Amino acid sequence: MVRDGQAALAVRAVSKSYGATVALEGVDLVLQPGEVHALLGENGAGKSTLVKILSGVVRPDDGAMTLAGSAFQPRTILDSRSHGVATAFQELSLLPNLTVAENLMMPRMPRGRTGLASASAARLAASEILRRYDLARIDADETVSALSLADRQRLEIVRAMEHATKVLVLDEPTAALSEVEWLFGLVRQITARGVAVLYISHRLAEVRALCSRATVLRNGRSIATVDLAGASDADIFEMMVGRAVRNDKTPRPLRDTAAPASVAVAGLAGGQLKDVSFTLRQGEVLAVAALEGQGQRDLFRILAGLARPAAGSIHIDGKPTVLRNPQGALKAGRGIAYVPEERKTEGILSSLTAAGNITLPVAGRISRGGLVWSGLEAKAATSVAESVDLAARYLSFPIADLSGGNQQKALLARTLLTGAQTLLLFDPTRGVDVGTKQSIYAAIRRFADAGGSVLFYSSELPEVTDLADRCMVLYGGRILAEFHGEELEEQRLVGALVGHATVPKGAPRMAGLETGS
Amino acid sequence: MSASAVQPLERNGGGRKSSWVRALTSGAAIVTLLYVVLYALYAMWEPRALSSYTFTNLINNAAPLAIAAAGETLVVLSRGFDLSVAGVVSLTNVFMAVWPMEGPGGALISLLGCCAIGAVVGTVNGWLVAVLRLQTIAATLGTMIVCQGLALVILDAPGGMVADWVSYELTGTLFGVVPIAGLIIAAVALLWLVFLRTNTGIGIYAVGADEQAAMLSGVSVTRVRFAAFVGAGMLYGVAGFMLSAQTATGNPNAGAPFLMLVFAAVALGGTSLSGGRGGLIGSIVGAGCLMLLQKVLFSGGVSSFYTGIFQGFVLILAILFGRFMPRLFNAGAKK
Amino acid sequence: MSVSEPKGAAFQASADLRRGGGMSRETTNAIIVFGLSILLILGSRFVSPALGSWSQVLTVLMLASFLIVLSFGQGLVILVGGLDLSIPAVITLGGVLATGWAGGGGEWYVLPAILAICGLVGAFNGFGVTVLKIPPFIMTMATSIILASAALGYTSGTPRGASPAAMTALMKTTWIGIPVVVYFVVLFVLAGWLLQSRTVFGRKLYAIGANDQAARVAGVAIGPVTTQAYVVSAICAGFVGMMLVGYANGATLRMGDNYLLPSIAAVVIGGSSILGGRGSFIGTVGGAVLLTTLGTVIAAIGLEQGWRTVIEGGIIVAALFFMREEFFARLRRPKRN
Amino acid sequence: EDKKFKIYLSLSYSGNAWQSEAANIVKALAATPPYDKQVELIEVISGTDPQAQISAYESMIEAGADGIVTFPISSTALNRVIKRGCEQGVKFFTYDATVTEPCAYNVSYITAGFGENSAQALVNELGGKGKIFLSRGVPGNSVDKRHTDGAMHIFKQYPGIEIAAEYYSYWDDRTTQQETAKALAAHPDVDGIWAQAGEYGAIQALQDAGTKLVPMTGENSNGLRLALANPDMQAKGLKGVSAGSPPAQSGYAFKLLMEILTGKRTLEATNIEYPLPWVPAASVKLCEGETFENGCNAFPDGKVPSSFVTEVFNPELLPELSLLSALEGKPTPGATIQPLPAEIVKAPNEPGINCQNCEPPADLYKLTKIQPTVSP
Numbered sequence A: 001m002v003r004d005g006q007a008a009l010a011v012r013a014v015s016k017s018y019g020a021t022v023a024l025e026g027v028d029l030v031l032q033p034g035e036v037h038a039l040l041g042e043n044g045a046g047k048s049t050l051v052k053i054l055s056g057v058v059r060p061d062d063g064a065m066t067l068a069g070s071a072f073q074p075r076t077i078l079d080s081r082s083h084g085v086a087t088a089f090q091e092l093s094l095l096p097n098l099t100v101a102e103n104l105m106m107p108r109m110p111r112g113r114t115g116l117a118s119a120s121a122a123r124l125a126a127s128e129i130l131r132r133y134d135l136a137r138i139d140a141d142e143t144v145s146a147l148s149l150a151d152r153q154r155l156e157i158v159r160a161m162e163h164a165t166k167v168l169v170l171d172e173p174t175a176a177l178s179e180v181e182w183l184f185g186l187v188r189q190i191t192a193r194g195v196a197v198l199y200i201s202h203r204l205a206e207v208r209a210l211c212s213r214a215t216v217l218r219n220g221r222s223i224a225t226v227d228l229a230g231a232s233d234a235d236i237f238e239m240m241v242g243r244a245v246r247n248d249k250t251p252r253p254l255r256d257t258a259a260p261a262s263v264a265v266a267g268l269a270g271g272q273l274k275d276v277s278f279t280l281r282q283g284e285v286l287a288v289a290a291l292e293g294q295g296q297r298d299l300f301r302i303l304a305g306l307a308r309p310a311a312g313s314i315h316i317d318g319k320p321t322v323l324r325n326p327q328g329a330l331k332a333g334r335g336i337a338y339v340p341e342e343r344k345t346e347g348i349l350s351s352l353t354a355a356g357n358i359t360l361p362v363a364g365r366i367s368r369g370g371l372v373w374s375g376l377e378a379k380a381a382t383s384v385a386e387s388v389d390l391a392a393r394y395l396s397f398p399i400a401d402l403s404g405g406n407q408q409k410a411l412l413a414r415t416l417l418t419g420a421q422t423l424l425l426f427d428p429t430r431g432v433d434v435g436t437k438q439s440i441y442a443a444i445r446r447f448a449d450a451g452g453s454v455l456f457y458s459s460e461l462p463e464v465t466d467l468a469d470r471c472m473v474l475y476g477g478r479i480l481a482e483f484h485g486e487e488l489e490e491q492r493l494v495g496a497l498v499g500h501a502t503v504p505k506g507a508p509r510m511a512g513l514e515t516g517s
Numbered sequence B: 001m002s003a004s005a006v007q008p009l010e011r012n013g014g015g016r017k018s019s020w021v022r023a024l025t026s027g028a029a030i031v032t033l034l035y036v037v038l039y040a041l042y043a044m045w046e047p048r049a050l051s052s053y054t055f056t057n058l059i060n061n062a063a064p065l066a067i068a069a070a071g072e073t074l075v076v077l078s079r080g081f082d083l084s085v086a087g088v089v090s091l092t093n094v095f096m097a098v099w100p101m102e103g104p105g106g107a108l109i110s111l112l113g114c115c116a117i118g119a120v121v122g123t124v125n126g127w128l129v130a131v132l133r134l135q136t137i138a139a140t141l142g143t144m145i146v147c148q149g150l151a152l153v154i155l156d157a158p159g160g161m162v163a164d165w166v167s168y169e170l171t172g173t174l175f176g177v178v179p180i181a182g183l184i185i186a187a188v189a190l191l192w193l194v195f196l197r198t199n200t201g202i203g204i205y206a207v208g209a210d211e212q213a214a215m216l217s218g219v220s221v222t223r224v225r226f227a228a229f230v231g232a233g234m235l236y237g238v239a240g241f242m243l244s245a246q247t248a249t250g251n252p253n254a255g256a257p258f259l260m261l262v263f264a265a266v267a268l269g270g271t272s273l274s275g276g277r278g279g280l281i282g283s284i285v286g287a288g289c290l291m292l293l294q295k296v297l298f299s300g301g302v303s304s305f306y307t308g309i310f311q312g313f314v315l316i317l318a319i320l321f322g323r324f325m326p327r328l329f330n331a332g333a334k335k
Numbered sequence C: 001m002s003v004s005e006p007k008g009a010a011f012q013a014s015a016d017l018r019r020g021g022g023m024s025r026e027t028t029n030a031i032i033v034f035g036l037s038i039l040l041i042l043g044s045r046f047v048s049p050a051l052g053s054w055s056q057v058l059t060v061l062m063l064a065s066f067l068i069v070l071s072f073g074q075g076l077v078i079l080v081g082g083l084d085l086s087i088p089a090v091i092t093l094g095g096v097l098a099t100g101w102a103g104g105g106g107e108w109y110v111l112p113a114i115l116a117i118c119g120l121v122g123a124f125n126g127f128g129v130t131v132l133k134i135p136p137f138i139m140t141m142a143t144s145i146i147l148a149s150a151a152l153g154y155t156s157g158t159p160r161g162a163s164p165a166a167m168t169a170l171m172k173t174t175w176i177g178i179p180v181v182v183y184f185v186v187l188f189v190l191a192g193w194l195l196q197s198r199t200v201f202g203r204k205l206y207a208i209g210a211n212d213q214a215a216r217v218a219g220v221a222i223g224p225v226t227t228q229a230y231v232v233s234a235i236c237a238g239f240v241g242m243m244l245v246g247y248a249n250g251a252t253l254r255m256g257d258n259y260l261l262p263s264i265a266a267v268v269i270g271g272s273s274i275l276g277g278r279g280s281f282i283g284t285v286g287g288a289v290l291l292t293t294l295g296t297v298i299a300a301i302g303l304e305q306g307w308r309t310v311i312e313g314g315i316i317v318a319a320l321f322f323m324r325e326e327f328f329a330r331l332r333r334p335k336r337n
Numbered sequence D: 001e002d003k004k005f006k007i008y009l010s011l012s013y014s015g016n017a018w019q020s021e022a023a024n025i026v027k028a029l030a031a032t033p034p035y036d037k038q039v040e041l042i043e044v045i046s047g048t049d050p051q052a053q054i055s056a057y058e059s060m061i062e063a064g065a066d067g068i069v070t071f072p073i074s075s076t077a078l079n080r081v082i083k084r085g086c087e088q089g090v091k092f093f094t095y096d097a098t099v100t101e102p103c104a105y106n107v108s109y110i111t112a113g114f115g116e117n118s119a120q121a122l123v124n125e126l127g128g129k130g131k132i133f134l135s136r137g138v139p140g141n142s143v144d145k146r147h148t149d150g151a152m153h154i155f156k157q158y159p160g161i162e163i164a165a166e167y168y169s170y171w172d173d174r175t176t177q178q179e180t181a182k183a184l185a186a187h188p189d190v191d192g193i194w195a196q197a198g199e200y201g202a203i204q205a206l207q208d209a210g211t212k213l214v215p216m217t218g219e220n221s222n223g224l225r226l227a228l229a230n231p232d233m234q235a236k237g238l239k240g241v242s243a244g245s246p247p248a249q250s251g252y253a254f255k256l257l258m259e260i261l262t263g264k265r266t267l268e269a270t271n272i273e274y275p276l277p278w279v280p281a282a283s284v285k286l287c288e289g290e291t292f293e294n295g296c297n298a299f300p301d302g303k304v305p306s307s308f309v310t311e312v313f314n315p316e317l318l319p320e321l322s323l324l325s326a327l328e329g330k331p332t333p334g335a336t337i338q339p340l341p342a343e344i345v346k347a348p349n350e351p352g353i354n355c356q357n358c359e360p361p362a363d364l365y366k367l368t369k370i371q372p373t374v375s376p
């Protein structure tokens, strides 16, 4: 074992409790200069909590940390930054109402000749930063709320990299990114300068591609630190979960192509979407694969009733339908329910409990005599929580206190509970741990087997190939290609994604090349 | 095909561009347009509206509310409600009337005194809200009541005399045309433009949009909140000072009418009452609109029983106007 | 290593309290407000020996009844992230119509009809807020100004008539030594609490206030539900107008003026978030009782009005201080070794 | 001679009976021949905000007002604009509330000693000792202060009088009732109540609390007058005096203004005292008709609300008026404007009320309506 003195960062026996919840207990972690160190663990294992402690956002109840040999007790985020430790947070920390430049400069703006903050100096400095990180296409004067989620994620990363001179912490930096090469390149550059990187991701393939060692957390305890080269996926999984790999992947029977259509759209346009026609059938799991900004977001929002199409027709269960709003979509035909792209703004209701979040759309069903009964609520919530591996004890927590992955599970559970027979899932397993993904896939399949229809978008190709019966590739707002059955392979998809029928040389590698399990 | 063909059913609220443009965009510009429209109506019905005398009166009349609304804007931008405005205005008005100080020097000392009173109240608010983390509206309700009480202790009925220098010079004009009160408002606006270009100034927008993200971005939320409340308190002090100049006497209840009006002015000026969006100049003009509206209705000969009905609908229309103007602009710009 | 929380992360501490469901925090809060009221009543013996008696409790409940009913409606509007400033004008509307149409007797349907008219005013508020997207502050303020003006025109300044018999009965009779209105308040509080905390409608209000965009995605009909909150608020205000008419046997045009700030204060002091999504009606009731109790005690203090006002403001701030989440977080945090 | 005088009626707020009655009286007079041909009367209501009233005065001056009859919201804040108006030849007549600007005519009963006289009446009823409540008006208001100062001048002379509670009732029935109820919770053993307007609420609060009524003084609500004359209530202990602010002041102010404008009278700006109505329980007399005739001074139940302020008439000064005028602002059919008595009663100086830096008379609080029957 390495001595702390040589380590870039050493964490010793750190603990943190939130009331009765023990988030971390006796966690040890050592980062070497220049290494990319993975932090692995199930949803709720305590990864983000450790991140917050390293960033000075949360003070540990116990334990000690050293940075390059000297005691490290950051009191604020600026404090840790000034020591060269910077973080890209899981729940992004950008200000939506400020410009890209202001966000990058925060909290100190560059001054102009007058001694006052100068917008032009900020723009200049920000553009220079963006250029260095290959993001020159982002306008420094743009308001952050106008950026795509992926670009916001990139900005969060860039901001952290700018300040990380000793330790860079990346908490699920690729959750909203479909291409990871950009990030990998930057991480390699920064480690070459001797900066240690703590990397958190639920995409094991990504972790293997980037990291040399990994520390595994389970229930808030550090279980082990392993050399990734010497550990199989199954080993890691067992350390994370405490039990052996569950491989419940069963081959899917071929779909009945003549099943009635749940959703049929023709000539749909709006936003980035140009002219899209397709049919989603009962019992079908249809994937949408696309690079960022090809119109997938508009497609989902239109079908969810959150945006109006500029052209085209929508048939729901055979009837021409105008989707005015989400509750209209819930009631259209056999019902349409939606898991939104943005968990924080469109997903969770932070002051309500997880159970309250899950049962909201079906509140009528858990009431008797006009009153909502907590017993019925718990029963309803538990019934679906199980299918997404969300531990029942979380149900009574305010959802804001759940870890990111567990929040995501709650949102999925909610759509399942609505009883809608068509699900629109935008990146359904974002931030969900490896073990749970399989359970979620299974739940989705069960849903389809029972006659439900699923349209999902994913930023991870393996998820597409694992889960979908059929996949449409969106490019430039149009359906460029469609794959089913045997054709559903990552290599083919990659080609279509960038607008080619065949794989061109130098096409960007896709995220999460994990091959399932 | 235009990129805006999809009309999102929910608008995310307009963002802002650079800090420079921020001062001039939407809110302020639109409410200024509204002011111009109202003034045109006024001038149409009352030709004397165009005289410098009338204009000066109008500015004098609006100045206290405008400056108080400017102060309130600081707190509203950082996502808060500050009710102490009523207390501070009463307290400073009473201070001006009970301890008048003659001459320009005296006026300066009085002004500093008013600012100091406002700053003390603002500091208490800041402490209650930023450190003890009480809800702004509740904490400032408490301080407002305390201030009202203190004003009553100092002066138990209207009376006292504000220094002549203050009440004459500050309601007069420079070179016979430029209202002094207008200059003071302009000074407040200028200070704002400067403040907007400080880290704390930008921090106010950050805290107002998302306190937690602001904190994670390194903004000292505590410091920003303190600054907002102290700045606001000082502006209320200036508002009380200007009110004293106008009424020339003290009244322990002087601030009460400000309570609702400042928020109306702030909202009219395009600042979001849920924080993070808007600006102080809009509020100033918004206050001007509220005062001008009374004149327009008077000169339009609206029967007194029904002025309220007009006022109410104009308020609603003004907001709708503010909503649709930018759409028109955008539609024009896209072509 | 030190165990104290950094200042910058105080939100962390506040999260601690939400452990085990939002209700528990709200319940604690309610207990505190009621506790403070009781302390105040008991402590008021020092101010006057006649205070702290059962009859003072009845007086407080009777006087708090107006505020309790009002702040229920205001609380629902605040819960969805709005604010209802039209309350004073709607109180007047209810009062003026009750004396004008039903004064002294009146048909059985007159009072419900008046409440329905008040409900329409609420619907107008809701329409402005949800369809025209006018900020609630401005919309309800405009309604208030419009309505006050209309009432002035309608009565030409002098409301006539007397209290409807039903309202006189509610406000002026006692049953087993306790004013009937006290029984009414108990039932109202029970019903209000159920409506806010236990019905589907209440759920939706919490959801909208917590995050309206997300509630919308989850299929909540934001517009209609929000509008209903304003409607309930207006009906409550109209009913308070009638209660006041029964209490004082007559209406005036300014009868609602002094209730706006207290209606908001009761809600916020009761622990609800002014930004919406959080709070309980029981807390609000506590807030209303606390404010009213404070009024009775303050009135008995032999100091000049200015100082009494100062003390009143100070006590409000102190009460808020004791109700801080952090204060309880500290009390409840398990001791670590 | 077809140019009408442009006269503004400027109210600060409207909404209680008192304010609307006062305004209605002016409207009724302006519609009574020959004023109906001579006057263009425009009513403006500007709320409780002095800034708004300042702005309204400015607009009136600008619009070429000949005279402004007004209830000023502040005794001092309007001085500046009033002075500017005077310089332009506008005549300002305030009624009830006053201003300290010397160029305005103040027509008010305030100097007539409501506070001290009613306080003495209460002391007399109580035999010089007992626990009392003071139900005051609006905190920080000069009228409230004058009334209370006068009353305290008397109460202080009697060590047996204990002020058990003092609260602000905003001259409103409902508020008076609630505040009195609160005070009763602390002091159920109260012996008397000294009240300003809104006094009928105090009676209701006593009735709510139990069976006992106590001696009290208050202003001119029909409710109080009927109660004072009610044998049941007398039996329960109610005695006292009804006095205070008469809405008829506005009519007197308006007629004075008109006489000056029409050249019937020359009068420099001054403070004019309106007589204080004074109706002890024994003198309450119900009116059979629509006016004060044969010394009647209250209306039967049901004819007017209990909050109706009865002193809308004055047989000498305002014989033109009837109930219709007070309630609806309509002229009395067949009535014509009668000239005012030539002489006026000048009001004594009251600093902060009707003059700024002036000396009050030595006998400021002298009793005019009643004499002490008990010695301190």
Ligand SMILES: Nc1ncnc2c1ncn2[C@@H]1O[C@H](COP(=O)(O)OP(=O)(O)OP(=O)(O)O)[C@@H](O)[C@H]1O
Pocket: A018, A021, A022, A023, A041, A042, A043, A044, A045, A046, A047, A048, A049, A050, A090, A400, A401, A402, A403, A404, A405, A406, A431, A433, C012, C015, C016
């Ligand atoms: N503010 C809080 N209050 C109470 N509990 C909290 C709070 N924040 C986190 N927790 C709890 O602490 C535990 C650790 O959460 P953390 O966010 O660190 O998990 P994580 O490992 O990052 O999970 P994920 O992979 O889903 O992001 C969880 O049980 C979570 O519910």
Ligand SMILES: Nc1ncnc2c1ncn2[C@@H]1O[C@H](COP(=O)(O)OP(=O)(O)OP(=O)(O)O)[C@@H](O)[C@H]1O
Pocket: A048, A091, A344, A348, A350, A351, A400, A401, B211, B212, C011, C012, C015, C275
């Ligand atoms: N301890 C925590 N760990 C991780 N994330 C957290 C924690 N506390 C809060 N969050 C996240 O921050 C967001 C906002 O949290 P919080 O509950 O403090 O906001 P809020 O109560 O909605 O406040 P506001 O009304 O100001 O938006 C939530 O989406 C939640 O996911």
Ligand SMILES: O[C@@H]1[C@@H](O)[C@H](O)OC[C@H]1O
Pocket: D018, D019, D096, D097, D137, D143, D171, D196, D197, D219, D244, D245
């Ligand atoms: O003079 C006072 C009058 O101004 C107010 O309206 O009612 C009460 C009176 O005492």
Ligand SMILES: [Mg+2]
Pocket: A047, A048, A049, A090, A171, A403, A404, A405
């Ligand atoms: Mg996490």
Ligand SMILES: [Mg+2]
Pocket: A350, A351, C210, C211, C277
């Ligand atoms: Mg929130």
